Amino acid sequence: MKPRTFDYLRAKTLADVFAVFEAHGDEALILAGGQSVVPALNMRLSEPAILVDINRIPELDRIELQGGVVRIGALCRHETVRRSDVIAGHVPLLVQALAHVAHPAIRNRGTLGGSLCNADPAAELPACALALGTTMVVESASGSRRIPASDFFIGFYETSLEPGEVLVAMEVPVAGNGEIHFFDEIARRQGDFALAGLAAVAKCDGGRLVSVRFAFHSCGDRSLLSPQLSAVVEGMPNGAVDGAAIDAALKGDLDPPDDAVTSSETRLHLAGVLVRRALAHINSEADT
Amino acid sequence: MTDLSGLDRPNSYIGRSVERPNAARLTRGRGRFVDDIDLPRMLHVAFARSPYAHALVKSVDTAGAAALAGVIRVVTMSDLAEYCTPWVGVLDHLKGIKSASQWPLANGKVFSQGEPVAAVVAASRAIAEDAVERIAIDYEALDPQVDPKASLAPDALPIHAELGDNLCFERKIDTGDVDEAFSTAAHVVEAEMRFNRHTGVTLEPRSIICDFDASQRALTLYMSVQCPHMSKNLFARHLNLDENNVRVICGDVGGSFGIKIHTYADEMTAAALAVMLERPVKFVADRLESFITDIHARDHEAKARLAVDGDGRITAFDLDDLTGIGPFSVYPRTSGIEVNQVLNLTGGPYAHGAYRAHGRVVFQNKNNMCQYRGVGHPIAVAIAEHLVDKAAKVTGQDPAEFRRRNFIADDAYPYTSPSGAIYERQSHRECLDKLLEKCAYDDLRAEQSALRRKGVYRGIGLVSLVEVTNPSPAFYGVGGARIASQDGCTLRLDPTGGVTCLTGVTEQGQGTETIIAQVAATAIGINMANIRVITGDTETVPYGGGTWASRAAGIGGEAALRAGKALKQNILSVAATILQDRAENLDIRDGVIVTAVDRTERMPLSELGRIVYFRGDTLPKDLAPELVVTRHYTQNTYPFCFTNAAHACYLEVDTDTGMIRLLGYWVVEDCGTVINPKLVAEQTRGGVVQGLGPALFEECIYSPEGQLMNGSLADYLVPMAGEMPDIVVDHVVTPTQTSELGAKGVGEAGTAGAPAAVMNALNDALGPFDVELTDMPFTPEKILRALGRVSGRDQK
Helix, strand or coil, X not given: CCCCCCXXXXXXXXXXXXXXXXXXXXXXXXXXCCCCHHHHHHCCCCCCCEEEECXXXXXXXXXXXXXXXXXXXXXXXXXXXXXXXHHHHHCHHHHHHHCCCCCHHHHHHCEHXXXXXXXXXXXXXXXXXXXXXXEEEEEECCEEEEEEHHHHEEECCEECCCCCCEEEEEEEECCCCCEEEEEEEECCCCCCCCCEEXXXXXXXXXXXXXXXXXXXXXXXXXXXXXXHHHHHHCCCECCCCCHHHHHHHHHHHCCCCCCCCCCHHHHHHHHHHHHHHHHHHHHHHHHC | CCCCCCCCCCCCCCCCCCCCCCHHHHHCCCCCCHHHCCCCCCEEEEEEECCCCCEEEEEEECHXXXXXXXXXXXXXXXXXXXXXXXXXCXXXXXXXXXXXCECCCCCCEECCCCCEEEEEEECCHHHXXXXXXXXXXXXXECCCCCCHHHHHCCCCCCXXXXXXXXXXXXXXXXXXXXHHHHHCCCEEEEEEEEEEXXXXXXXXXXXXXXXXXXXXXXXXXXXXXXXXXXHHHHHHHHCCCCHHHEEEECCCCCCCCCHHHXXXXXXXXXXXXXXXXXXXXXEECXXXXXXXXXXXXXXXXXXXXXXXXXXXXXXXXXXXXXXXXXXXXXXXXXXXXXXXXXXXXXXXXXXXXXXXXXXXXXXXCCCCECCCCCCCHHHHXXXXXXXXXXXXXXXXXXXXXXXXXXXXXXXXXXXXXXXXXXXXXXXXXXXXXXXXXXXXXXXXXXXXXXXXXXXXXXXXXXXXXEXXXXXXXXXXXXXXXXXXXXXXXXXXXXXXXXXXXXXXXXXXXXXXXXHHHHHXXXXXXXXXXXXXXXXXXCCXXXXXXXXXCCCHXXXXXXXXXXXXXXXXXXXXXXXXXXXXXXXXXXXXXXXXXXECCCCCEXXXXXXXXXXXXXXXXXXXXXXXXXXXXXXXXXXXXXXXXXXXXXXXXXXXXXXXXXXXXXXXXEEEXXXXXXXXXXXHHHHHHHHHHHHHHHHHCCCCCXXXXXXXXXXXXXXXXXCCHXXXXXXXXXXXXXXXXXXXXXXXXXXXXXXXXXHHHHHHHHHHHCHHHXXXXXXXXXXXXXXXXXXXXXXXXXXX
């Protein structure tokens, strides 16, 4: 379990990164926290010609409140974000979700940008990005562009990043008054990839659910929003639950994988359990 | 400890939770594991392993690999043939057991995924791995036999044509009165159970450095291993070396659990390469190799029933057990021992008279299965204890009361079980009573019942068990294996008054060095800080068996006790001459020779050492001080010293998600004399966790093609701290009379009982739903399916 030989460059600026991409194209791989990249290298699942290390680019490692959004640098560590006062005050969903991400040693190294770019369908952060309506800020030698999270995750470990583009930050709208955040997942062990997981962001007004975004992980080839489910519950009085409609919506929007231990049907069932828990939580929060 | 024994001296360490002398060294990074060793001119080996479960190896093209810079040699079996002989894993006392010859590298055919086909020796492991990718192997895939039942079918192709069929070993026990017991029974309960394949996942993988000195034809093996002397014999025998010229040095070991007690093809290849190349060769298995080549465990399907008479007494057990062991019976201990144990131990605590058992051991194209912590026990215990719970239910009794009623009577010992096991003395009633008190059983039942009304489903699982420890030569020696059941201890008083202790038992992280130091220091009368324990080097320590079958404390400890007493007598007789007193008037306390009656200090051991070693001129000419003694011990009163234990598990099932939450776990254990309560508790806790693992998480999942589907720590779930409950451990002490120390083993009872305790608690929790779960591991999906919440993949 030793990696193939590769070159290594420690970037000091984004320009250094772009230069490596210019020279090596898709033979170059970014090293951030290394929590997915390094095992993949060791197992020879990933065999880049050059690793470009972005850990010493300080502007990627900041959390800033900028008007109506919180801008989170792509290099921010999971644990830094989880403990941030700005995040706690404005994006409570991330605090809840990050407690489920792996274990402290991994959270201390792993970065938000790394997890989002890895686009693991079982990872928590892509689901959070979808539920929060996050905007991905990417840069390349030719400039920058902004990608809504709903356009960012396009398949199994696949994002809409173009060759040469680097995710530099996420812009998350700050939670408004009456916004309720819910995160939960069902995993066999603390820190494992979930059998099913749900991030939800809801707005209630006058005893009714005005809007709610449900984003699921481990329920498809990528993290998925469930617009059918939103349609089922939006506008309903708080606490009103039509179980059959929920299950039908989930079946329509999600396509959970089968594996040797857990069937698609079981994952769908667990997603339904999570939705009921989310609605109960939203209901109780809306009452208080 | 209220009863004073001869061991309860003021400077006694027996029964005390002293700290491990090696803890500071290990925690400060000064441990010395095989991979820490870097010898001059050392090479590294990596293997091309079969991706197929069953295939012919048509050709191997090594040219591309050999051409890579840094590669020293690429070999296949034909290159090794002159250096190494094959082996066959059979033993004489397992009547009829058969297996095929195994070579270090594939000899034209591979029988399981991961079998090494070619080896690359290179300047670094990374280069060796690069070269492995350049080896071109032409395979012709053969149909794999993966299902044990299918392997036994009359038309099944034998995996080894020369053996005729796929039955490795079969054993039957029948006391003759079973049919009558069942036909006259008031109740009969039965069940089918499945015990998943899993593996050991040692923190430190299998590791070996082989250093061959051609000038003396001497081979030194630095190994992470449980049995250095056994390994010395095996490597000498199969590499055609004089056994006296083979030295095994086992330093620190990062866990073994029965994984590091077998013959592995890759390790033998590394040794053969060292002989061939006359350079040191290192092999350290990586985690992916570990999952497909470290022995796997269990893989049983059992069908069993139990008869109860009108008085609620168990009258008979009847069981059939089938186990798949991979393509070979593992050398030298064989893969027949586990089934043997299942047959010997099922129903062990109970006084039933009739017993019939049938065990079959079957070849298949998966990784080899062999002895792992608790050998056979978890199967035997789960079979019996699940049936016992069912019988309690059908007779309307509380499971604790039902057990109490059916235990072997306290005055019936020594007792011979229907399977022929001899129990010197067991304390089942006392252990169970203490267990119920510890876990506040009545309160748990009350809580369970109150919560059930709120839709919260909690269950309590009870288990009583027996465990094989302190084995006599009946385990392996009588079968022809050169595996020592005796062990020795050498103690040397050094001039400073310190003692050097060499023991044949080994330290795997379980605390053997601490235990041996406690016993020896106590027996001599010195401070533990002044004793240095050396293990694992066959050139220096007495010949011994090492660590297996929960024997280190009971066997190695008794040898240390005897050596310590003998050294003390030798010291006192020299002291008596120097002090012009009588030896029987003297004693040693905290390293000082004292007058026995009033503890007046007479002379420190350092002074005695100074006189004996440097001023022998001042001693009488006929005095021959002997300050080095060796004593050995073999337990041969009984085949084994059985311990016993009672476990309780308390858990909650989320019937929406199928998730199990472990709420509490209790063990009351009788391992005889408790040398170090903290180490006994930690052995028990570790053992319990290693039993909770396969009950809830661990499983080696194979595809129908014989491919391991989850061979990494991302997919193979080991139990982790977050899911583990507090584990409360307490003791009943029934010392064995077979030794003065009175200690029995404690390494495996936790593992033996935990799967059954979880199974019983789970079924108890789901009692209202009238479901029965007996297929480990108990995954959320299996539970949801049993509850009818999901239909399962068959109907999808």
